[in-house]
Amino acid sequence: MFESLTALPPDAILKLIGEHQNDARENKVDLGVGVYRDEHGQTPILAAVKKAERYILDHQQTKAYTGSAGDPVFNETMQDLIFGDHSSASGRITTLQSPGGSGSLRVAAGLILRAKADVSLWVSDPTWNNHVPLLGGAGVQLETYPYYDADKKCLRIDALLETLSTIPSGDIVLFHGCCHNPTGIDPSSEQWRQIADIVVERGLLPFIDIAYQGLANGIDEDVQAIRQLAERVPEMLVSSSCSKNFGLYRDRVGALSIVSSDADVSQIVYSQASQIVRTIYSVPPDHGAAVVSHILRDPDLRAQWAAELGEMRERLKSVRSMLVEALQETAPAHDFSHIGSANGMFSYLGISPQQVTRLKTDFGIYMEGFGRINVAGITAKNVGYLAESIARVL
Ligand SMILES: Cc1ncc(COP(=O)(O)O)c(C=O)c1O
Structure with a gap:
């Protein structure tokens, strides 16, 4: 029965994750996958979550x-x-x-x-x-x-x-x-x-x-x-x-x-x-x-969660401004201000699919085909390289 099926191409984002993982370049940048990252490039477990998990481990009575x-x-x-x-x-x-x-x-x-x-x-x-x-x-x-x-x-x-x-x-x-x-x-x-x-x-x-x-x-x-x-x-x-x-x-x-x-x-x-x-x-x-x-x-845990979420939100805002500022230096003829005023993790960079491919092959910078970037992948360490590379492909 299953011989009647044909293989599908790999999911675009999973393919991108695999390509990024196999890229040996040390300065590679992942702006593809849709998860939050901190300034160390990690997706940590929130402290409020860890505490709640400990509480559940001790107090949960059944798995029915x-x-x-x-x-x-x-x-x-x-x-x-x-x-x-x-x-x-x-x-x-x-x-x-x-x-x-x-x-x-x-x-x-x-x-x-x-x-x-x-x-x-x-x-x-x-x-x-x-x-x-x-x-x-x-x-x-x-x-x-x-x-x-x-x-x-x-x-x-x-x-x-x-x-x-x-x-x-x-x-x-x-x-x-x-x-x-x-x-x-x-x-x-x-x-x-x-x-x-x-x-x-x-x-x-x-x-x-x-x-x-x-x-x-x-x-x-x-x-x-x-x-x-x-x-x-x-x-x-x-x-x-x-x-x-x-x-x-x-x-x-x-x-x-x-x-x-x-x-x-x-x-x-x-x-x-x-x-x-x-x-x-x-x-x-x-x-x-x-x-x-x-x-x-739990009022204390709720306050801790709200504070941790606030930190994530503020980091996203600050990396957006950091990127816009860096791009003003490296590509002054182009306007990227829309990235600074947008919300959350994603923005369109506003570049062509060919430029997206060049960023990947020539510079090890990964993003979805239409130029969607996850700004959570930006850090103080990689923003300069990122802005220079974008300017080079423009
Ligand atoms: C707009 C939107 N809706 C729904 C989801 C689904 O999220 P979940 O991982 O909780 O299924 C996502 C995840 O990226 C999303 O961006």
Whole structure:
């Protein structure tokens, strides 16, 4: 039977990781893989996570199955983190623990197909490179809306609003909550308000993917758009990930929150989503969610986590300015200021695929094909070399 299958080319990012690992050059730079790195190039385990793990090791009583929706305490805690303790929508929000943000996106896709199989889901152009395979692969019909102006290196807000105004009522629109991947360009508060006005006016269903809460402007600041939307729309989907902001990548922690028109519908939605989980992975992994839940409910650990997350956020901001300054010196004829004002880990450098290849082959600098860089790979030590190499290929 399996002879009928043909081999697929390696996943682009995994191929890039392999190439970087096999590169013997000492001054090589990895700006490809999507994980946070500190100034030593490490992706450390947060101290708050280590402490919570020790606590769980000592106090956890059982490894028996949880339910398909995971731990209710984790779900309540995540709901508060995203929507706030006093959301007036809280009675009509239901949250299910999931294996990472990806798991929650997959469950959301299942729910969309059950509720309204012929609906279209609109994703930004460009979007995270797994959105289309994951959501489209699950069977959801996808469309795109304009997002990034590659010439001016900014949000195409007018085109975005114009397209939103033509999307059929009832369709779903996927937005990145903050730290848009791959561009790092987020709508301003005023632009979010304009987006929300059209969403409400046209009866669109907002679907927010928030994989970087706390890495743009702050833990509460980064979910303002979600909180405001939740007050204004009858229905909404929020897929969240704890991979980046808790550094729990491989432990697979995330949540799917669904806002329904009322508490009765919310219960129906919960039962349907739980059954979708049962038919895919049955129950979510527990360990990482237990860590997150313990951190968020212990005031000292929560404060320590917020401080560690703040350090990550500040480092991302400072390496962005460092790169822009270095490029001003080495390539003064080019404007890279968009990198300085963007959020989170990613930005488009704004160079051609040929220049991306030259950076790799001639200088050992690795990034995704379209010139997406993970700024977390930049350090005080490599920024000079990086800026000189970029200037050389321009
Ligand atoms: C926009 C976006 N959504 C979802 C995810 C998925 O994260 P997870 O690793 O938790 O599945 C990512 C990860 O890179 C992402 O960038």
